[in-house]
Amino acid sequence: MVTMSDVARLAGVSKMTVSNVVNERGGVSEPVRRRVLDAIRSSGYRVNVSARTLKSGKTGVIGLAVPHVNAAYFGVLAEQVIDQAGRRGFHVAIEQTGAAAEGEIEAIAYSHTLQFDGLILSAVGLDPKDQRLPGGDFPIVMLGEQDFAAVFDHVGMPNEAGTRAATEHLVDRGCRRIAIVTGGDLSGVNVVTRRHRGYTEALLERGLPVDPALRETLGPWSAAGGREAAHRLVDSGREFDGVVAVTDSVALGLLRGFADRGVRVPEDVRVVGYDDVPDAEFAVPSLSTVAPDHRWMAAKAVELVTARIEDPSRPTGEHTAPFALRERESTR
């Protein structure tokens, strides 16, 4: 490995001068600068980040911990985060948490171990009162859930507002018996309870009854889970003319499941999802969905971590993404 000393010897100067050239610190005469740059080029020298880190204590890396890199919405998010972080001179390392509190705690621990300067954590399973959460001033930004505001910076999804708008949209289209397909965890405050509340509130506001029988619980939060849910909804003989799905993946599975049973969308049942994944637009029928502004969320999250990296003691804040309702064929 070529070190600074090697370059220094080659250029006939001291290490320090090389360091000054590399870091563009100025105070180096032009001829010396050229000699050093030539020496760097000819030797193929590269700064050793570890050594630099050892001094500065900063790595220039932000961690991004998500439930599954394989989830549809993740790509959109990651692409934006990488882009935004890059603009600020940070690199992004991605961790997978497996959608469990366990994995999320581990991601935080790893952030220390791997010397990230900060962490953007898309927490799904973690309880805000979890004893294992760090109290220190390591920069963490929570993404997605609504409950960490006091302890951490938080960038949230418009969960209630989004599903409320989706449900109202179905009512506007003439639906009167609207089912919801979502997860089973109704304890505490999480995506499930928040999105479910948006749905019930919209129904009540529009004077429609909330029928518990129209709540279908998902197995896996995936297209496969959605497909099975559609089968159960149809096969049970329950009557419904609209469905709110907790995510687009689930909604795409519903479309497939209804097709399996010969139920036409939107003629027999209208379907609306949540996320606006890239495929939603190209599904047959194309999927109406709640579209949170992913770009905004990524930008905000990166802005918050980098701000906290600079000033770990700044007050935490709560931020909710704006959203739009994309009306497509599945609710026409």
Next chain:
Amino acid sequence: MVTMSDVARLAGVSKMTVSNVVNERGGVSEPVRRRVLDAIRSSGYRVNVSARTLKSGKTGVIGLAVPHVNAAYFGVLAEQVIDQAGRRGFHVAIEQTGAAAEGEIEAIAYSHTLQFDGLILSAVGLDPKDQRLPGGDFPIVMLGEQDFAAVFDHVGMPNEAGTRAATEHLVDRGCRRIAIVTGGDLSGVNVVTRRHRGYTEALLERGLPVDPALRETLGPWSAAGGREAAHRLVDSGREFDGVVAVTDSVALGLLRGFADRGVRVPEDVRVVGYDDVPDAEFAVPSLSTVAPDHRWMAAKAVELVTARIEDPSRPTGEHTAPFALRERESTR
């Protein structure tokens, strides 16, 4: 920051003994070990990876550079790579190349800068003869393309064999005028030329003519591009009864584009894709496709980088993934 010296002082031992305990090197008496562990717990000590790296020259991080983290096939690949690397004690940092030679060269440069131990590079734009490619012994495994065998380890897709099988499948289903929707770059050897060759070979073997008019060139390699290609195919009045798409994203766009024009799949046109992305199974109609074994590819790539990290001078090798043809509704 708590350092090893702090722990040593707290436990009343030397740094070295702490180091030995932390790294489970043995040769430490049980009572001392306990004292050290207690001191570590009570102080909240964590190893400083930079310092360790500075000594060992290894970071334990493998880079994974892909064209776009947002591409459908990427999630599958990344999930597998992260999983496989984790089993071998490596972490994965993800880079985006933007599908350009420029970005791919940069990813290699960054791998040095960021001190990755090795790099898995899904190269799309890079020419094997590119002058900027490093000659040294930094462990790089090329993923996807077919041409780097002599210089780098290479894990390839079954490009020709895959599209050949796909095309033959269409012929078996009775198609006689089979179009191909693919990229425009027919120079050199790349995904486009290889997949295109599989298509032409299958046609010739089955005694069917290769009609250049049935080659439709994509704009973007995406669902949007596929949709537009479908429109052009239909609107131009060309006759065809089957389509081979260069990727599943494109194929899903085709399905959408044909739906726009009232062309029924598979009744009027049969469609086959390439990749077997998770959504392919849930599309309406579900998408027949070439399914390369992503798990195998990830495992092989990780196996190769780690092997090369241990022994940089080992000979390079060429490996092509097995595949299966998934027959679904779009070719029924």
Next chain:
DNA sequence: TTGTAAGCGTTATCAG
């Protein structure tokens, strides 16, 4: 404008 010295936190080596 350039150079010298010290030290960041860890580990390999070798002595006790």
Next chain:
DNA sequence: CTGATAACGCTTACAA
């Protein structure tokens, strides 16, 4: 079994 010492490659502080 335990500890002192010297690196690893770089940067901060200060001297020339």
